Structures are given as C-alpha cells and as structure tokens.
Amino acid sequence: MATPTYTLIDSVTLGSGVSSVTFSSIDQNFGDLVLVGQIGSSGGLTRFKMRLNSDSGTNYNNVLMQATDSNTIGSTSSADGNRFDINGGTYTESALTSLFTAQLMDYSATDKHKVALIRFNSVTGTFAEGVVAFAGRYASTSAVTAIQIYNTDYDFLVGSTFFLYGIAKEL
C-alpha cells in the first residue's frame, strides 16, 4: 500500500525584514525533510548559512561546486566549521531571485550523521550570479529538531518564502 507523502509541515513568508528564519520543534515522523526557499537580501554582497539544532559548534563539513557569472567553475570544501554554507561563495541577491532546495536525509535518525544536499542558484541579471550544488555533513547523531537559515550581513527581503516538507520513509 502506497503512502502519500511530501507533506507541507510549515511555511514562512516574510512580512518584514529579518536576518534569520528558524523552523523548530520539527515533526519527527518523517524520513527526510525538504526545505525550499525563494529569497533575497536587503543589502549587497551576502552569504546564506544554515545551522541545525541551534548548534554553533564545529560540527559542520562542507563540499560544493559552483559556477559564477565570470565563467568560473570551482569546488571548495571545509571541515569542522560552525555552519553549512548554502551558497558557498559571495553573491548579490538584491531581488527575490535566489532559490534553494535543501534535502536533509534521515534527519530523525539517531545512529548516523546527517547529510544535507542543497541546490542553490541566484540570478540578478546585473550583479554576480551563480549556481551551486552542495553537500554538507552535520557530525552529530542527534535527531534534527530545528533548522535555521540566516543571512550573514543583511536582512532577508520582505516576501522571501520558506517551505518545509516532510517525506515519509515508513509505509
């Protein structure tokens, strides 16, 4: 018997500028989470980051590949950082033209580290653009109960949207 899934857990549409959005007390009855965002930044160059369980310890590993508007491709990685770097490099998102999809697999498991797969792209037409594929490992076996997305330098634009979905793994 099939189980309908891809269930909307929560969503946020910003009515005022804030630098951080947190989904907390996340339902633990799914296998994977998918967080979809359409975002922009109130200022110039900025970076978007993610933390889990409000953990700012050095428990995050990152690897990504990206292409930018200067016809440059590259791959970077880091170990033992204190967050996931969603867009890796520095981009300008002065309109609601940055999109990301983050997949957090087996988020409620307590016997394995958590891996996030993130696709990010930014298209401004005027400033820097980029497309990123990212994988990050959160070196903790704790179940993920909270996800924070934050803007390091400015606020997210009014109208930025964030949708959190759950995907079942048990019939």
Added chain:
Amino acid sequence: MSFMLLGILNSQAAGGGGGTDFDLLETTTLATATSSVTFSGLGSYASEYDHLQVRFVARTNRGSSVDIVIMTLNGDTGSNYSWHSLGGNGGAVESTAGSSQVKINTVGVTAATATGSAMGVGVLDILDFANTSKNTTVRGLGGEGRYDVRLISGAWFNTAAVTSITLDQNIGTTFNSTSRFSLYGIKKAV
C-alpha cells in the same frame, strides 16, 4: 530533484487538500551488510505512476572514504548504459562519463575509512519508467558532505518498461547495515 519537478510537487502539496501525488512505495533499511538492493515488480506501479524516485542514505565497505552507488535496470548487465557525472571534490570540478557501460555510475557515498557514523546520500529520478517508446533516463544529485558532491545523468538504451531497479557498489562489496533505500512514485496526470 529538478526545480520543475519540485514546482509540481510544491503545488500539489500546497493545494492538495491534505493529499499529494508523491507516494512512498517501498523502503528497505538494512539490518546487516548486504551486497545489493533491488526494487522489483515495478510493473505493478505503471498504471498509477509516471516517474519514480529513489532516495537513499548509504555507506559501503570499500577501503576508502568514498564509493559510488551504481544502478542497473531489469537485471540487464549488458553494455547498454551511458552516464555523465559532474562532481566537486573540494579542489576541482570534474566531469566524467562512460558509454556502452554495464551500469550507471550514480553518486558518491561514504565508505569504510570515513568517519564512523558518516553516510552518503542520493536522490535519483527515473523518468517515464514504464514508457515503451523511448529509452529510460535517470538523473540525480548526491554526496557525502566532505569530499564529494555530484550531479549525474544516465541512460539505459532499451525501450522496455522498467520492472526492477538494482543498486550496488562500484568498488565495495556490501552496503553497511543501517543503509536505507526508499522508492517513491509520482502519479500520472488525471
């Protein structure tokens, strides 16, 4: 998952009145190390679903930090596959490909020398899996979060409907226990 597909899924999730058109069909969570995982009997899903998605969290016993999950369809081990991969390893972006292959190389997962609880993950889409007028294509995104992130595409040069999907290791011989493989269906239009 493609943005186009996500757009469809998002609209369904937001407006479906509590239902969605993305269904969990099967899950295998390994209790012991296992050489391969097969989803079979997929013909029974053909009347209700157009596309399939495999989502996995896995680790292999290869004596290295990373291994690749490979895919074969309908038990075909002939040289009937091709694949492309765009991968980042933290130092460079690399493109690799194979034609007339006996399997599709998909995405990287962790292996024996990786940190103990570290797993790799992948999301693979098998499009129009039951269509008998065209070859079957696969696309995916995966990685292990430190040394490997990868976008892939693959093709099976056979117009038969896909009735089974087998996932294996490229170099290792088993998937570790606790590895999890789930199969989802995306419904046909009504």
